[in-house]
Amino acid sequence: MTMATDAPAVREVQPGGSRKPRNAMRRRNTLIGWSFILPNFLGFGLVTLIPVVFLFYMAFTEWSAFGDPEFLGFDNFTRLIGDGSFQTSLGNTLYYSVFHIPLTLVAALSLAMLLNTKLRGVAFFRTAAFFPYITAVVAIAAVWSQLFSADGVINQILGVVGLDPGVGWTADSTLAMPAVILVSVWRDTGFFMLLYLAGLQTVPRTLYEAARVDGASAWQRFWNVTWPCLRPTTFFVTVMLTIQSLKVFDLVFLLTAGGPGQSTFVLAQFIYQKGIVEFEYGYASAGAIVLFSMSLVVTIVQFLVNKRIER
Amino acid sequence: MTTSSLTSSSPSGSRTSLERSPLYPLYRVIGYMALIIAAAAVMLPFAWMIISSLKMNNQVFTVPVQWIPDPVQWSNYIEIWQKSDMFLWTRNTLFLSVVITFLQCLTGSFAAYGFSKMRFPGRDTLFLMYVATIAVPWQAYMVPQFQIFTEIGLNNTLWAMIALQAFGAFGVFLMRQYFESIPPELSEAARVDGLNEYGIYRRIMLPLAIPGIASLALLTFVNTWNDFLGPLIYLRDRDIWTIQIGLNSFIDQYNAEHALIMTGSVLSVLPIALIFGFAQRYFVEGVATTGLKG
Numbered sequence: 297m298t299m300a301t302d303a304p305a306v307r308e309v310q311p312g313g314s315r316k317p318r319n320a321m322r323r324r325n326t327l328i329g330w331s332f333i334l335p336n337f338l339g340f341g342l343v344t345l346i347p348v349v350f351l352f353y354m355a356f357t358e359w360s361a362f363g364d365p366e367f368l369g370f371d372n373f374t375r376l377i378g379d380g381s382f383q384t385s386l387g388n389t390l391y392y393s394v395f396h397i398p399l400t401l402v403a404a405l406s407l408a409m410l411l412n413t414k415l416r417g418v419a420f421f422r423t424a425a426f427f428p429y430i431t432a433v434v435a436i437a438a439v440w441s442q443l444f445s446a447d448g449v450i451n452q453i454l455g456v457v458g459l460d461p462g463v464g465w466t467a468d469s470t471l472a473m474p475a476v477i478l479v480s481v482w483r484d485t486g487f488f489m490l491l492y493l494a495g496l497q498t499v500p501r502t503l504y505e506a507a508r509v510d511g512a513s514a515w516q517r518f519w520n521v522t523w524p525c526l527r528p529t530t531f532f533v534t535v536m537l538t539i540q541s542l543k544v545f546d547l548v549f550l551l552t553a554g555g556p557g558q559s560t561f562v563l564a565q566f567i568y569q570k571g572i573v574e575f576e577y578g579y580a581s582a583g584a585i586v587l588f589s590m591s592l593v594v595t596i597v598q599f600l601v602n603k604r605i606e607r
Numbered sequence: 608m609t610t611s612s613l614t615s616s617s618p619s620g621s622r623t624s625l626e627r628s629p630l631y632p633l634y635r636v637i638g639y640m641a642l643i644i645a646a647a648a649v650m651l652p653f654a655w656m657i658i659s660s661l662k663m664n665n666q667v668f669t670v671p672v673q674w675i676p677d678p679v680q681w682s683n684y685i686e687i688w689q690k691s692d693m694f695l696w697t698r699n700t701l702f703l704s705v706v707i708t709f710l711q712c713l714t715g716s717f718a719a720y721g722f723s724k725m726r727f728p729g730r731d732t733l734f735l736m737y738v739a740t741i742a743v744p745w746q747a748y749m750v751p752q753f754q755i756f757t758e759i760g761l762n763n764t765l766w767a768m769i770a771l772q773a774f775g776a777f778g779v780f781l782m783r784q785y786f787e788s789i790p791p792e793l794s795e796a797a798r799v800d801g802l803n804e805y806g807i808y809r810r811i812m813l814p815l816a817i818p819g820i821a822s823l824a825l826l827t828f829v830n831t832w833n834d835f836l837g838p839l840i841y842l843r844d845r846d847i848w849t850i851q852i853g854l855n856s857f858i859d860q861y862n863a864e865h866a867l868i869m870t871g872s873v874l875s876v877l878p879i880a881l882i883f884g885f886a887q888r889y890f891v892e893g894v895a896t897t898g899l900k901g
Contacts, residue, residue: 325727328804332721333733336714339774344740347752354751407645415638417646423887425649430879430890432833434851435872438858439652442659442865447668449655482648487894494895535742543744546835550855564746571750572840580750588747595742 351588354581365578372582382583384558385566388473392548392562393541395477396484400537401530403485408492409522422493425486433483437550440479441466469559472552476560480547484540488533495529496522531602538594542587563587656876659869660684667865683870690867693874695846696853703765703849704831707772711827712820715778720808722779723786724794734783737776746836753840767841768849772831778823784896785819786812822893825886829879850875 355372357365376382407425411418428436443449444465451460461468465475499522507517523530545564548554554561567587571580659667660683661676687693722734752771753762761767789812797807813820838849848856854871861867883890 322727325725326729329721329725329727329730332725332804332808333718336718336774336779337733339714339770340737340776342755343752343770343774344748344776345736347748347755348740348743350751350755351748354754410638410641410645413638415635415642417642421642421646423891424646426887426890426894427653427880427883428649430829430833430883432851432875432879433835434855434858435656435876436652438854438868438872439656442667442869443652443655445668447670449651449672452670452672482652486649490891490894539742539744543746545746550835564744567746567750568836572753577750577754584747584750588743591742591744591747
């Protein structure tokens, strides 16, 4: 931010304008500044800020749809620790994240490298790959449920190499989570590929030439030139992927509804189930605090690690 | 950072060195094969959606897969309007998408101007709050929000969806990135010429930020059109359902009508596909802008 945008300084030397005292100018400027932000801020405050603050109060209360809140202290949290379905949802969220994050990252980076070449058809494919990301998740889930069904395309393809599991993926408790992960990687890759493509274009060409002169192999060029130059992009991609993974809901809810059994029941669905369906506002909020804290901790840790490598 | 170069075939970093390699023809073959496999993987579900939407119901699951529908059942596209309230849902969704997109662009760019081109105490703290909430998943505070919305009577109204999506931090964030790239000398000169801040916003910043507004408008429109969890929580009555909620209930109700389910899916995706086809550049730019400078 440069000092050149300092509005009051300019106004004071302005000829013809009234030379108001510095304080009055500053107050006026603050008012104008706020007037710009206010229309959005009122909505933002109501929809985001107040609920976030309110969350920390609700988590310590017993509160249902009908009746007044009753302060509980940490009871909701001790209840969470002993709650089997909460443990399952936490475990499943981690299961999902552990595969979804690296798989999407590798797929997005590989695709970006492939599309950053001179091959014919690349320009078309760059945009086509992004399309799954903006396709409604209801339609995505409907299609993939059919693809994953017992007689579906995927089992037929697997049957060619003798690997047909003979059951519908979303109906099988061991295959349901892999199915969810596969679809989410399919959907998200195009988005993160775009980020990587943009990142790849910031890599100075001269670095590659220098590396070649030094006799670096393709792998060495990638490891010593491309990868370090992409670090800011990778940082951003990892943070976004992590938050996305921790909060995953729509896709799982529509594809498997958390089942079979609780095999794909995730943290966000736990919060939805307790808070929105069963009206246990306080208890759901305690679960939400866990999600909130995990997202925050992950972001801060990744930020610090990124800072450290930068030095 | 030139985001527009993403859509054109700009020179890539490693090309020249690669082209001189004796293995270059081999690389090209491998590259094309990878490209074809990736393309098939991306496209297959969409191909399935369209093909199945034109089949008779009992033809959807056959072994082996029948890739060309015979006979072509165009009647599915008539039947779905009769069996569902598709028209009503589309109308509701269109209404929400237009109103929310308008508000998001208006208040977002207005606030972004304040954050980007004005200096006043508290500005940076306030912006930090906006940025920080991006790291907080909505699922973490949807319960207290639901409670607040219920208290003030927004629950089960279309207003809930408008309040929910029209004032997001995302619009402020994206527009600020655009304004930051506009040289401060421009607003400076306008100020000296006696234009007030609102005039600078309206006459200088807004016209220059049209590509940014376009990106924001398209991304917001698509997000609103596709939103599922928001309407699932807030829209209870059938007559205010959006297309996603409606389609989902249709799928539950007619879960054996595999072909019709695909017809509905195609219809729900079609408007987005059309918009994307005409304005892909702005989607890509929007993603690259928020992604890289974040």
